[in-house]
Amino acid sequence: MAAFSASSGNIMHVDTTGASLETAKQEGLSAGGVAASEIIAERDLKNLEKYKASIEQVSKETGMDAAVIAAIISRESHAGKTLKDGLGDRGNGFGLMQVDKRFHTPVGKWDSEEHMIQATQILLKNIKDIQNKFPQWTMEQQLKGGIAAYNIGTKNVQTYERMDIGTTKNDYANDVVARAKFYKKHGY
Secondary structure, three states: OOOOOHHHOOHHHOOOOOEOHHHHHHOOOOOOEHHHHHHHHHHHHHHHHHHHHHHHHHHHHHOOOHHHHHHHHHHHHOOOOOOEOOEEHHHOEEOOOOEEOOOOOOOOOOOOHHHHHHHHHHHHHHHHHHHHHOOOOOHHHHHHHHHHHHHHOHHHOOOOOOOOOOOHHHOHHHHHHHHHHHHHHOOO
């Protein structure tokens, strides 16, 4: 099992509604929710396996839960399946975890540990920023808020209940959390 960072909360204790209907429909499913996120995560599981050793190494080096890293890789690039030459988001997103080239200078190859470390450090900074912005939230709420901030930036996370408003398909954190719980149960 990968290292766990107590300072960022336990993903298994984070509440989630899962994927939105919009995300589910994009994936050919008729209903959203946690079940939809799990189906999508399961579809990516085989492709994700080729990155498992790197994910576990990055988890060990950064202290971020491997299941969360895997879930972001699933959400951002379907474990690389949606990328063209390592790029997504109209050429603005780099790598498995889609580091935004407009705000960061990507490091490493698109599927490298260096890339995953950079992206995970961005996630960890977002979690820390959310911890500072919302010190009254529990660690699990701050973890979920940091996941939302990874997609839309800390300044755009305003309340716990509505943190996903403005994220991609308005479900980014909820979908990532549901996928992470799935991956945690599958050895990440």
